[in-house]
Amino acid sequence: MQAMLKNKDIKLSKFNTALTYQDKYIFHNSFTENFLLLEPILMDLINSAELEENVVEIKEVHPTLYNSLLDNGFIVPKDEDEILKVENLINKIDKSDELFSLMILPTMDCNFKCWYCYETHISGSMMAESTVEKVKLFITNTFNTMNNLKHFHLSFFGGEPLLQYNNVVRPIVECTYNIAKEKGISLHTHFTSNGVLINDIILSDLIKHEVNSFQITLDGNKECHDQIRYVSKEKGSFDTIISNVKKLVINNTKVTLRFNYTSDNIDGIVDIMPHFEDLTLEERSRITLDMQRVWQENKTEGLGVKANTIKEMFLKFGFNLPHARSLNSLRNSCYADRANQATINYNGDIHKCNARDFKKANKEGILGNDGTIDWNEKYYNRLNVKLKNKPCLDCSILPMCGGACSQYALERSNTDFCIRDFDESKKKAIVLDMFLNGEFVMTEKTASKCSKC
Ligand code: SF4
Ligand code: SF4
Structure with missing residues (x-):
């Protein structure tokens, strides 16, 4: 390829970013994710070649640099449609048929009433038996019709999902487990729960069905937690939750212990150790x-530093810390951006993003009696919303950023937007972060209020 390219055939990629670093330049291509660390004189050569539209000049002056730029995707064929390459990449990731993610909301009711909870609780709500049957049919259909399926992610969210363990959760877990085993497809089952309702019967059932993980929340030490998360004020939930977390991990289930911290409760967190x-x-x-x-807390001064100190202490104690979220949000797009993902509400309405209200008006489909989803226009708009925002098409980090998640983009479809405030220095800061820290791996997506947008 190198020998064949003439000046008129090549151009510098639109996805290159240059930034100064110490006495050198970091040169980055966000499509190939490659970096070069260049002396200023070499950066000058690249800039002047670009200005004079004479990229081959680089080859004449410095063949090694030229070859390196070509090999790492900084120079591309002139007729290459770079936006099309990004579109193909988005489609490959967001329309992959190797994974299906299904989130179930068995109820919108909760046995706690935490002051900061953003969910609208619906007392007494529960998934009807007929809907459970349709969900099971949907799962069976999915396993039977997705020929390339390799992984199935099943998660439960709410409300408190364990309020409807026997009638809703158990039959769905059992059905999915059996069919995944039969088909030899990897299954990951996860619960976002307050953890208070786990009893010995539920626990042995979870173990039997190889449930992988839980996310359970504490609001500080016993004193703070019991003032916020309780069934009755006289009897808090701290002791029960701690005991249940321990039972889960002793039985090989992973637990993400989420601490919702404020300036009032942060100092007490170490008391749980x-x-x-x-x-x-x-x-x-x-x-x-x-x-x-x-997220409603206003007094934030010094909180981040305290939180980091506490994290270090727990790390030394033997707990894990979550992996940092990937800076490459195109390749690690949100599950709601993906075609093969559905969130089924207790009433059979289908949604995608679980960081927004599960109002009827927001639904993106309905679950039919034959166990198929009838998606509406909102779903198809979501799948096609990326790359519709004009500023993204001229952005050097588009292949990394992806131009925001589908929900963010949908909510701004009539206006130009940039999640980095059109600020080139913020874009460069991301590139620098990636250079200094290496790329991060994606934390397992937890079903909590989304912190991306
Ligand atoms: S708001 Fe959050 S959960 Fe919703 S689509 Fe965006 S990233 Fe995903
Ligand atoms: S949202 Fe901003 S940073 Fe992201 S691709 Fe678009 S213009 Fe670039």
């Missing part, structure tokens, strides 16, 4: 500490 001292190091390593600032 002694409660886990009787666990082995291996058992402790099944707990991931996920500290999240309560």
